Amino acid sequence: MFSLFAVMAGVPGGHDLFDLVFVIAVSSIVVQGSLLPAVAKKLDMIDAARGVRRTFNDYRDEDGMSFVKLKVGAGHPFAGRSLADIGSATDMLVVLALRDGAHPVLPNGDTVIEEGDLLVMAAQTFEERAEVTLREVTVTTHGRLAVQRLRDVPQGKHPFIVVMLKRGDQTIIPDGNTLIYAGDEAVIATLAS
Structure with a gap:
């Protein structure tokens, strides 16, 4: 950038300065970039046995996998049942349970889901x-x-379902008892005609 300023200001030798800086920058990138893997390997900085740590979000787009959260409230049909009991019914895999607000549990088939x-x-x-x-x-x-x-919302001749409500900063997954207010943003699924 500084050499470009010299060219634009009409400084004598500005073009030569720009060419010199350009060659140095490109040479530095090529030399350092090509040597980095070899030097990292020579200094034993690569652990072939371990992968890079990944989060749930890293798998969403690449593998056709989505992660959803489900709060098990009072009276939920999963409460009090083991994952082995509900596993085949949901066609989903429970990969983590957060209990008592934040205590993580890595579940297996014997894990009993609690309210x-x-x-x-x-x-x-x-x-x-x-x-x-x-x-x-x-x-x-x-x-x-x-x-x-x-x-109580009338369906009319084109059936629909309200998938989600946005109320201010809150996102609501509705059920039949959810009260809808003016100003809510409703995401509606319909069948194309």
Whole structure:
């Protein structure tokens, strides 16, 4: 950048300075970049037995895998059951359970799910389908979704399901008892006609 300023300012020899800096920068990148793997290996800085630590998010896009969280509330059908009992019914794998707010549990088939657990589950990523569309609508004061429970919303001739509500900073996964307010952002799934 500084050599470019010299060229733009019309400093005598500015073009020569720019050429010299360019050659030095490219040579440095080529020499250092090509020597780095060899030097790291010579100094025994590479551990072939261990991979780089990865997080759940690293696998989402590459492998068609999604991770979802599920809060097991009071009366949830998973509460009090072992993972072996519910495993085949969900077609998902519970990879982590957070118990008592933050205590992590690496589950196995004998792990019993308790009320209050937050489960992290792995599942196949949903494949986009042409016949299903998602759209986001803002609930208006006089709209058909406003100020009523989700189960009471009339379906009309085009069936839909409210997948998610955004209320301020809060994201809500609704059920039939969820009350919808004006100003909520509703994500709606419909079948294409």
